Amino acid sequence: MSKPIFTLAALAACAASSGCMTAALGTAASVGVYAAQDRTIGEGIDDATTSNQVKMRLLAADRAAFQEVDVEVAGGNLLLSGVAPTEEHRRAAETIARGVPTARHVYNEVVVGPHSSLARNAQDEWITAQIRTRLTASPAVRAINVNIETFNGNVYLMGTARSEQELRRAAEIASVVGGVQRVVSFMQVRAPPVPYYAQTTATPPAPEFRGEPAVPSGSDGLPGSPGF
Numbered sequence: 578m579s580k581p582i583f584t585l586a587a588l589a590a591c592a593a594s595s596g597c598m599t600a601a602l603g604t605a606a607s608v609g610v611y612a613a614q615d616r617t618i619g620e621g622i623d624d625a626t627t628s629n630q631v632k633m634r635l636l637a638a639d640r641a642a643f644q645e646v647d648v649e650v651a652g653g654n655l656l657l658s659g660v661a662p663t664e665e666h667r668r669a670a671e672t673i674a675r676g677v678p679t680a681r682h683v684y685n686e687v688v689v690g691p692h693s694s695l696a697r698n699a700q701d702e703w704i705t706a707q708i709r710t711r712l713t714a715s716p717a718v719r720a721i722n723v724n725i726e727t728f729n730g731n732v733y734l735m736g737t738a739r740s741e742q743e744l745r746r747a748a749e750i751a752s753v754v755g756g757v758q759r760v761v762s763f764m765q766v767r768a769p770p771v772p773y774y775a776q777t778t779a780t781p782p783a784p785e786f787r788g789e790p791a792v793p794s795g796s797d798g799l800p801g802s803p804g805f
Contacts, residue, residue: 589602612688616652616737624650631655634673640668648674649726651735652800653681658728661687683764686733693729700756701727707754708732717746723764725751730758737767751802 614679616624626634628650635643643666646659661667693701703729712720723734732751736746744764746798 583796595778602772604688620652623679624652626651627655627677630677631674631680634676635670638669638673639666641743643670647726647728649724649733650680651724652737652767653679654681654732654735654763654765655682655737656684656686656726656763658686658726658731658733659688660690660693661688662691664689673693681775686731686761688727688729688766697729701729703730704730704754704756705731708751708757711754712747714745715746718743718750723747732757732760734762736764738764738768739768741766758761 584613628648631650635646643660645769646657646661649658655677657670658789667685667687667689670687671683674680674683674685681705697780705725708725708727709720712725713725719739722736722738726733726735732754734747734751738747744762747764748760748762751757753770753791
């Protein structure tokens with residue numbers, strides 16, 4: 578789901594409003610999540626901004642047709658999921674997403690069909706919650722790096738993994754939850770950041786000598802003089 582992003586100026590201007598105070602707290606919470614993830618806070622804000630831009634453009638183009646199209650962005654990779662009324666709308670959603678320059682890759686998983694029922698939406702929310710709980714409980718997966726989208730029992734995983742093994746394990750955990758039809762992983766393998774203290778205390782490599790070999794010297798240190 579897209580995350581609201583507000584500029585500092587907008588937050589300051591409406592600080593006295595209870596509604597804006599709630600928005601400010603939500604923004605602070607999002608920044609807190611970004612800080613805990615392997616991506617930087619700047620990357621998290623960029624992803625949220627991209628998601629918001631795409632969602633706003635979709636709704637501006639055709640609110641009724643795109644109201645059930647979900648937009649998720651992780652590391653510049655953008656996922657479109659949900660439902661659109663026609664194939665033309667499905668393709669148009671992708672075109673609109675590609676028009677946002679900060680979206681590096683666009684994955685179009687939108688299906689053509691009628692609006693989802695409340696019961697189906699509730700089931701998808703339950704599936705997402707179950708997967709989130711199991712990922713969090715697994716020592717093999719850093720769950721905070723994983724974004725989960727579920728539509729009609731189809732589960733889409735976004736975000737990062739620290740190894741190929743972690744990436745596969747996250748998909749395996751999602752696949753065994755009841756009601757899951759299939760799991761599609763768009764996660765990227767990304768090595769964990771090196772702590773600042775490890776960067777400053779690392780032992781530098783020994784210097785390597787690439788000059789000419791030394792000329793043997795005698796006891797007086799002059800080349801070729803005899804030693805006694």
